[in-house]
Amino acid sequence: MTARFKDLCLDAGDHHLIADWWCAAMGYERREVAEDWPVDWPVPIQDPEGRGPLIWVNPVPEFKAGKNRMHIDVQGDVDELVALGAKVVRVEDDEIEWTVMADPEGNEFCVSAP
Template identity: 65%
Template sequence: MTSSPESAPARFKDLCLDARDHQALADWWCAAMGYVRRGEGEPVGRPVAIVDPVGGGPLIWVVPVPEGKVVKNRMHHDVYGDVERLRGLGARVVQEPDAAKGIPWHVMRDPEGNEFCVFAPAG
């Protein structure tokens, strides 16, 4: 079954990422993906919007929450990237690629433990 955007009950808007230290995690994702803060001087305790400065990626809200991450994400980012450079920024590898299982990506965690998958750069 196919549907058109006009007939769909919802359509994609933004991504949201919870964080205990949302200011620091927004800065981390900006460094990791080349994003920038959409606006400066957000009130303390308010979500931080980060954007791709060339308009290629989605807007991401980094939202302050009081609790730390406890269980595996049910939704996550997939990115093209350099695993070693991401490690240098503070990400941790939690699963290596496994050719025998057909898994060509790394699973990593950002500094707050949010999982994301890293694929070799396209091309």
């Protein structure tokens, strides 16, 4: 084996805002970091039940441009995600069995019914 999956990373202009958004959307929580952890360092968020991967929300200076080459898939309620600030990009139709959405900074993710 050459490599093994470790963590997932998500780029964001306002990495604290997006980390908190994903925590609210997925029931994640911020992972504890050292007291002297610089505010401009990535924010690690985790599934409190330990089932999902650790996600690092990384600060980047540029805005998202173009389609994500990799994205997160979740099971959830589209209306609840919209209420949290997500946008619907494409609804389920004859070609896809999920809804494509975007977080408040435009990072796409797919939502399937629970």
